[in-house]
Amino acid sequence: MSKRFFLSIFLFLVITPSYAAYEEIECSNDKVFSEYSCNQCFDWWLKAEWENLWLLIDKWANITDVKEIVYKEEQKDPYMVNLSTWNVTWVQTPDSNNFWEYTDEFNNLYSEADFWYILDPGKSVIWLKSTLSHAFNLEKNTAKTWDNIGMLVYPIVSHNILADWEVSMDENNQHLECVLFKSWKAGEVVVPETPKNLPKTGPAQYILLLFVALIWGFWLLKFRTKS
Secondary structure: OHHHHHHHHHHHHHHOOHHHHOEEEOHHHOHHHHHOOOOEEEEEEEEOOOOEEOOOEEEEEOOOOOOEEEOHHHOOOOEEEEOOOOOEEEEEEOOOOOOEEEOHHHHOOEOOOOOOEEEOOOOEEEEEEEOOOOEEEEEEEOOOOOOEEEEEEEEEEOEEEOOOOOEOOOOOOEEEEEEEEEEOOOOOOOOOOOOOOOOOOHHHHHHHHHHHHHHHHHHHHHHHHHO
């Protein structure tokens, strides 16, 4: 019974989008975020040589009080920035071709009347994901533990739809989500860094995720037992 229970939780966490693996932090935690004009900042902790990053996604969240619109022609693929002066190499495997794709959830937002993708105020959608067979690989890493070695930048360009249904074309309409990676040597004992400043809504997100995982696993175990 216990094995099935823990397997259920494991499967839930595996199929949960990897966005949940990012810990949102205040951008003031590291000056590198301001250097790259990041609007929203995340920490994905330590990575060692030959580790892969896969099942990557990005969320489009409309935090305004008006509708937003996205044009595919304006979008750029997420990209990895090498932050280290040591011998560090990030590669896209097997290659960069067809690495990213739009989700069905995003494509369903298409408006025939307005010709592009519209998101209502207060709504969010997973709009972009890496294809299943593709990943970023940390091919080489000689940096010291806790050194900044990479930052995955997710850009999205959106526009507000104004009261008269005109589309705002402000120059500052690009939102950059930045995920920071730090160095680690496999097998090395890690001494935790100073606690980070988290957004006020940050901890609740992960408590809720764990709670839902436990409830889901319990329900699945009970269902299988009855059957």
